[in-house]
Structures are given as C-alpha cells and as structure tokens.
Amino acid sequence: MVKIIAVILVVTVVAIAGGAYKLGFILNPSPSEPANEKSALEFTMRNIDGKDVKLDDYKGKVVMIVNVASKCGYTPQYEGLQALYEKNKDKGFVILGFPANNFMSQEPGTEAEIKEFCSSKYHVTFPMFAKISVKGKDQHPLYNFLTNKATDPEFSGDISWNFNKFLLDRSGKVVARFGSKDTPEGEAVTASVGKYLAAK
Numbered sequence: 001m002v003k004i005i006a007v008i009l010v011v012t013v014v015a016i017a018g019g020a021y022k023l024g025f026i027l028n029p030s031p032s033e034p035a036n037e038k039s040a041l042e043f044t045m046r047n048i049d050g051k052d053v054k055l056d057d058y059k060g061k062v063v064m065i066v067n068v069a070s071k072c073g074y075t076p077q078y079e080g081l082q083a084l085y086e087k088n089k090d091k092g093f094v095i096l097g098f099p100a101n102n103f104m105s106q107e108p109g110t111e112a113e114i115k116e117f118c119s120s121k122y123h124v125t126f127p128m129f130a131k132i133s134v135k136g137k138d139q140h141p142l143y144n145f146l147t148n149k150a151t152d153p154e155f156s157g158d159i160s161w162n163f164n165k166f167l168l169d170r171s172g173k174v175v176a177r178f179g180s181k182d183t184p185e186g187e188a189v190t191a192s193v194g195k196y197l198a199a200k
Contacts, residue, residue: 041172
C-alpha cells in the first residue's frame with residue numbers, strides 16, 4: 001500500500017511539474033517566437049508625436065516600411081523617399097518611417113529631435129514613428145513579424161542596416177524587400193511601387 005501511494009505521489013508531482021513548465025512557456029514566450037498577427041498592418045504603433053496609430057488605417061494603400069536613422073551614410077535617402085511619397089501619395093502610396101538606433105548608434109536623438117531633423121533638412125511629410133529596435137533581444141514585434149521566417153517566409157532575415165525597405169500590397173501582404181543600397185529613386189524600387197499601385 002505504501003509503495004502504491006508513493007508511486008501515485010511521484011506521478012502526480014511529475015504531471016504538475018510538466019503542466020507548470022508548459023504554462024510557463026505559454027506565459028513567457030521566447031523573444032524569437034513570431035507574433036500572432038497575420039499582417040504587418042495589424043500592429044498598433046506610437047507615432048513620433050507619441051500618439052497610438054493603428055497600422056490597419058493604411059490598409060488599401062501600398063505601404064513601404066523603412067527603418068531610418070539621422071547620422072548614417074544612407075540618411076540622404078530621406079530626400080528620395082520624400083520624392084517617391086510626393087509622386088505617388090495621391091495614387092494610394094504611403095511610407096512609414098521607423099527610427100532605430102541599432103547600427104553604430106546612428107539614431108541617438110529623441111523623437112522631437114528626429115522630427116525636427118527630418119522636417120528641417122529633408123522636408124519629410126510621410127508618417128514618422130517613435131524610435132524602436134529592429135533587431136536583437138529587444139526587437140519590436142513589428143520587426144519580428146517582418147523578419148521571422150514563420151510570418152514572412154519569402155522576405156525574412158535580419159535587418160542588415162539602416163534604410164532596409166519592406167513593400168506591402170493593398171491587402172497588407174509583404175510583396176518585396178529592398179536593402180539599404182536600393183535607393184528610393186532606383187529602378188528596382190520605383191518599378192515595384194508602380195506595379196503594386198497599378199494592381200487594384
């Protein structure tokens with residue numbers, strides 16, 4: 001009888017421990033675990049003025065998501081991005097800029113400083129957002145979604161540097177990705193933007 005009770009107790013403890021482990025895994029998911037969202041436009045982000053913006057407000061538009069920085073060799077791409085936005089905004093195109101300080105601390109400023117820099121130097125009028133992390137342990141869930149193979153199998157992979165660009169079609173699906181060296185005025189970018197603007 002004592003042996004039977006002992007066996008029952010051991011089995012019960014193992015079962016409880018296993019359940020607790022599983023519960024702990026659910027409550028504390030790994031940082032690399034992909035987001036539950038089905039589209040990059042399902043996220044709510046804080047804009048550069050500190051207000052929450054639901055990205056699904058941009059559903060129905062062709063969207064370019066860019067991680068930007070103020071002290072980078074690619075920073076002059078702001079000029080090309082603004083020109084691309086101005087040319088196509090009335091056709092249903094928008095650029096969303098996300099400042100990030102992940103690469104050699106090239107975005108050290110506050111949101112107010114970033115906004116002033118973009119406005120005064122490059123006359124940026126496309127939507128800008130609060131500074132986030134686009135890679136590493138503190139990576140924002142939006143960029144986890146964009147770079148994770150489980151949620152973006154075709155265009156996944158770490159952000160290589162500032163001014164990586166993701167293009168979303170009107171339904172919010174990622175349809176193209178461009179590196180830092182792909183300029184906003186280059187054929188690869190402009191042709192892809194034109195293609196998806198033409199698709200109704």
